[in-house]
Amino acid sequence: MSAQLIAALSDAEIAAIDAELAHVPVRAGAAIDALKIVQAHRGWISDESLKAIARHLHMSAAELDGIATFYTLIFRKPVGEKVILLCNSVTCWMKGCNALQQKITEQLGIGMGETTPDNKYTLLPMTCLGACDKAPVMMVGDDLHEELSEQSLLEIFPRAGSGGSQ
Amino acid sequence: MSLDKPLTRNVRPDKSPPDMAAYEANGGYQGLRAAMGKLSPADCLQIIKDSNLRGRGGAGFPTGMKWSFVPMDEAPGPDAHKYLICNADEMEPGTFKDRLLMECDPHQLIEGMILSAYTIQADVAYIFIRAEYLVATDLLRRAIADCHAKGYLGKNILGSDYSLEMHIHLSAGRYICGEETALISALEGKRAIPRAKPPFPQVSGLWGRPTIVNNVETLCNIHHIIERGADWFADLGLTSDAGTKMYGVSGRVKNPGCWELPIGTPVREILEDYAGGMEDGYAMRGFLPGGGSTDFLVEEHLDLAMDYDTIGKAGSRMGTGTMIILDDKTCPVGFVKNLVEFFAQESCGFCTPCRDGLPWSAQVLDDLERGRGRPEDMDTLARQVSFIGDMGNTHCALAPGAMEPLASGLKYFREDFERHIKEGGCYFHAGGAH
16 A cells, blocks of 8 residues: 555655765665755655655654654645744844734734645744844745834735735 | 954955955965965864864864864774864854854855864865855855865865865754754754763764864864964954954844954943944843853943853853843843743753753743742742753753853842732733733
């Protein structure tokens, strides 16, 4: 039964994982890299992806899941096209990140850990993003947004919340 | 006093990074060229030892001494690897100095790493960088490729018999990866659980081989020291510590930022002359000198020199050198709660005092904030500080670090903790911001 349930890795994924395997003395040593590679292609790590990676690395799916679930930036649930990482560490907290979170929730209609119905955004809390002189900050996809305010949130997420945003 | 600022000499006003040509035009890779010709690894090690450079990641351990534990007399062989790892996993709350160094001058780090790797005769180097630092990652990838093209990396560097490969590893998150043995676990593809020491990584690190892990800022200093000498470096400091330091200030100050200054610059000078003093309408109540895991200091400490020993003697740690200011309109209990919640969340879960103790502390602090505090909570917090804060009780320094702002918060802002209990909750944040 397992063969059909294990989604095959694509050639591109296998090539990228094998390039990482060249640096490590044991196949399981590339576990995190492999998870990141597959996540980059598929957006998240499904159970099927997990099993396929585990098989390629000659390790058990349970062991790989223990690694995948340890790391905050490996997603074991689907996420939107862009992940919002809102810094909630101490300087951003002093500068009002909680109020900003409420504002984002109002604008996009999602709380922490949730994805907009149009699948554009997932909102997640993030530890200190290393830009404390520009607090409060967040990342949206690959972009860092600094010195956030309620006004700047309106510009970053225009007309958001009811689908078909941007 | 010298006004030399080696680490930021290439930092442009618009923060755009110099490329290979611009870096070389400003004297870049001359240190590497000079060393490859005439300095042995032992010579380089002696210079770094003599310079009194101390680790800039927060612990302040002497870099030369750290390197001196790497075995240098092993027989060469195909599996006789040695590793140099740059810890670019900047995640200490309130810390934003390594990002600046990497984004504004990536080649400085690479040159420092090549010379460091040469000193310990490492054949493989890694930059372990947090995944959120995308700009820095792209710049470093480009810099590594350019170094290969120039013969600064790869086989037989600059015609010598020394060869070095360099890779970038993008982290998958978690603060604990900044702990050097946890970082090594993560590089091996495992959960980032710290390891018991001994054996120390210098002897048995990545894949059981000799490994040095150094912070970005530490490594950025290396080529300057090799090039200009230990005495020059020692003279840069204002106190017994050597060199310059990337100092930062965040919080309610007029001009938050990060500046390279002589190590030992007084706290007040950093706060007032560089950070511009407090924002109008705010007064300082205390500050964490070097990130979220350092003890509060207060007004009476403002004239202290920001160096490892002075701040240590005052009951805190210089840590990363990036200060977080607690102002008079921010709740000290909420401030500490935010930090303890951070550390509770980031616990690797390996040892009980950290895994179970930190969430307990966070819960008690949350009770205080929400009006559920009881008088006996003060004793509970004090007991937690002594159980969790004692280094001997935990597997690594994460939980003791978490207790530093709590212990010192209880010391300096005790009346606020007690008033939360007496008045049934937080009297800051009228808008319910906690």
